[in-house]
Amino acid sequence: MATAEEIAEAYADWQERCNANTRLARMLRGWERTVHLVATDTGEGFTIAVSASVLSDLRSGLVDQPDLVVSATSEDFADLFWGDLNPSEKYLSGEIVLAGSSEDVMRLDAMSMVAFLDQ
Amino acid sequence: MTPADRTVDVVVAGAGYSGLQTARTLVDAGLDVLVLEARDRVGGRVLTEVTPSGAVVDQGGQWIGPTQDRLQALADEYGVSTFPTYLDGANLEVRDGSVHPFIGLVPTSDRDGSADTVATLLDLDLLAQEVSPTHPWDHPDAGALDRITLAEWVESAADTQTARSLVATAALAVFGCGPEELSLLYVLSYAHSGGSMSSLIRTAGGAQERRFTGGAQQMALRLAERLGDRIVLDAPVVSVSYTDGGTGEPAGVMVTAERRGADDGRSSWRVAARRLVVAMPPAVQGRIAFDPPLPGSREQLVQRAPMGSVTKIHAVYDRPFWRDAGLSGQVVADAGMLRATFDDSPEDGSHGILMGFIAGAVDRSSESDGAAGRQRVCLEELARAFGPEAAEPIEFVEQRWSAEPYSRGGPVAGLGPGVLTACGPSLRMPVGPIHWAGTETASVWSGYIEGALESGERAATEVVATLDGTALNRATGLDESSGQ
Numbered sequence A: 001m002a003t004a005e006e007i008a009e010a011y012a013d014w015q016e017r018c019n020a021n022t023r024l025a026r027m028l029r030g031w032e033r034t035v036h037l038v039a040t041d042t043g044e045g046f047t048i049a050v051s052a053s054v055l056s057d058l059r060s061g062l063v064d065q066p067d068l069v070v071s072a073t074s075e076d077f078a079d080l081f082w083g084d085l086n087p088s089e090k091y092l093s094g095e096i097v098l099a100g101s102s103e104d105v106m107r108l109d110a111m112s113m114v115a116f117l118d119q
Numbered sequence B: 001m002t003p004a005d006r007t008v009d010v011v012v013a014g015a016g017y018s019g020l021q022t023a024r025t026l027v028d029a030g031l032d033v034l035v036l037e038a039r040d041r042v043g044g045r046v047l048t049e050v051t052p053s054g055a056v057v058d059q060g061g062q063w064i065g066p067t068q069d070r071l072q073a074l075a076d077e078y079g080v081s082t083f084p085t086y087l088d089g090a091n092l093e094v095r096d097g098s099v100h101p102f103i104g105l106v107p108t109s110d111r112d113g114s115a116d117t118v119a120t121l122l123d124l125d126l127l128a129q130e131v132s133p134t135h136p137w138d139h140p141d142a143g144a145l146d147r148i149t150l151a152e153w154v155e156s157a158a159d160t161q162t163a164r165s166l167v168a169t170a171a172l173a174v175f176g177c178g179p180e181e182l183s184l185l186y187v188l189s190y191a192h193s194g195g196s197m198s199s200l201i202r203t204a205g206g207a208q209e210r211r212f213t214g215g216a217q218q219m220a221l222r223l224a225e226r227l228g229d230r231i232v233l234d235a236p237v238v239s240v241s242y243t244d245g246g247t248g249e250p251a252g253v254m255v256t257a258e259r260r261g262a263d264d265g266r267s268s269w270r271v272a273a274r275r276l277v278v279a280m281p282p283a284v285q286g287r288i289a290f291d292p293p294l295p296g297s298r299e300q301l302v303q304r305a306p307m308g309s310v311t312k313i314h315a316v317y318d319r320p321f322w323r324d325a326g327l328s329g330q331v332v333a334d335a336g337m338l339r340a341t342f343d344d345s346p347e348d349g350s351h352g353i354l355m356g357f358i359a360g361a362v363d364r365s366s367e368s369d370g371a372a373g374r375q376r377v378c379l380e381e382l383a384r385a386f387g388p389e390a391a392e393p394i395e396f397v398e399q400r401w402s403a404e405p406y407s408r409g410g411p412v413a414g415l416g417p418g419v420l421t422a423c424g425p426s427l428r429m430p431v432g433p434i435h436w437a438g439t440e441t442a443s444v445w446s447g448y449i450e451g452a453l454e455s456g457e458r459a460a461t462e463v464v465a466t467l468d469g470t471a472l473n474r475a476t477g478l479d480e481s482s483g484q
Helices: A004-019 A022-027 A074-082 A087-093 A102-117 B017-028 B069-077 B111-129 B142-147 B150-157 B161-175 B184-193 B197-201 B218-230 B296-303 B321-325 B360-386 B419-427 B449-466
Strands: A033-039 A045-051 A068-072 A097-100 B006-013 B033-036 B048-050 B056-058 B082-084 B090-095 B098-102 B210-212 B237-243 B252-260 B266-279 B289-291 B310-317 B327-333 B340-343 B352-359 B395-400 B434-437
Touching: A004 A045, A004 A074, A004 A102, A022 A102, A022 B111, A033 A074, A068 A074, A068 A102, A074 A087, A087 A102, A097 A102, A102 B111, B006 B017, B006 B252, B017 B033, B017 B218, B017 B266, B017 B434, B017 B449, B033 B218, B033 B266, B069 B218, B069 B449, B090 B360, B111 B150, B111 B161, B111 B184, B111 B197, B142 B184, B142 B419, B150 B161, B150 B184, B161 B184, B161 B197, B161 B327, B161 B340, B161 B352, B184 B197, B184 B419, B237 B266, B266 B449, B296 B419, B310 B360, B321 B327, B321 B352, B321 B360, B327 B360, B352 B360, B360 B395, B434 B449
Parallel strands: A033 A068, B006 B033, B006 B266, B090 B327, B237 B289, B266 B434
Antiparallel strands: A033 A045, A068 A097, B048 B056, B082 B210, B090 B098, B237 B252, B252 B266, B310 B352, B310 B395, B327 B340, B340 B352
């Protein structure tokens, strides 16, 4: 289990890498979305916004109406953000669940994979 | 004029899944139907065979994936179970002659190239969402999208050679065509019909997710049993004369088939019908003579919808030995004869089977290698990936779809630039009393068994809608007890 502080620390690292990635910036062009993260083991929620190809800071709690909801264990969120976990593998096994329109899911799937590969 | 040997409401030409589903739907609507099949079997591009050692191999279409609901319903109806395609362990990437293990959809040995591949696939998938699977020519940029090939698009969309090579491998596995042979508009429309390009190339969560216990042809065989003597095998349709009703005569067709007699000689057999459903790929339909000739746009379409080139190989071993080494059996290669392989072993692992595709230009040029030459190269490549044990199968079988006269290739037609925008509407548009089925005409999962079933339903629905109520009121539905 990862604490909210650990997830926030891992996310800050991921956010920095993502926002410096020019390929990701291109992939996120024109994609303005609110994403909720729900830790299935601790019940904690977090919110991220994507705007102008930039990932926002992680906010605590489920804020605003989400376009996408990502559900995973707190440990998987931390591992994902540290780059220790191949997101595709977790999506395929159903351990990480993405809920949203097919286009949004497609884009989040691809961007998390690119963030993983580009580290 | 020579009288008809038989008269029915509807002739269906072709007993692949599309023709069988057409016939079943028409019979259920109360129509008198006759299916003429050129081969000595039903199933079309789906063929399950048992090797001398008892291994079941699907020589053609074999998978079912999410949202392929018609196929699932058919399997459920006939009690055919499915099981997941073997996916445990690492896949292998062969790049520049070296072998690298990876997990997931995209090889990871060249991380920048892999990230580029994911980004390129996303671009392709997002573009595909904008293109209608049924009316791609209506896209505002249809002309531009249909003017270039997939290869030209990926050349500018991707930054790396790795991404270009992986997209080429995907095209070869999905279409039996290299990206340089395919119109971008066609690829986008085709991908959208199955969800996205990513869905087409995925195993878990995609088109290759599950297999049928006992093989994918079983449902076709059961449908054929149900249709009984409404199906005539060994009866290729060679010509069709038709009237569209414009001259005052009722619309109808006279279908001439060749039948093999007891002395193995061929004789013509004429069937009169109110409607004809042609359930085969356009390239195969092109061998049928029509009188009067079909409209120019249809004739042009038929000449511009060549089949992909594919040979499917199965190397059969006494056990799936690669699993001991933690390998899934899936290979993605950037060159060579086999660009993609899968573990095609039975669910119980009683045999080990590696299946691979020889596709596109390599398939065509491998003609000169002969079967023995292809086998030698395939086994060398399998041994490079899975070790020396792979070079010693107990059996090796190949199905060369390009040499099948009633498929002319596979797995599906590959349309080049300019075809969809100029001739696309002719794909499904009826010509007088003649309607078109076949997976190439499908609006969902075009190129797949699911698409074949959907196309059969659509063609049958068209036919029923054009006929008056007289025939529909007859009680000639299927009699399950007699197998008719």
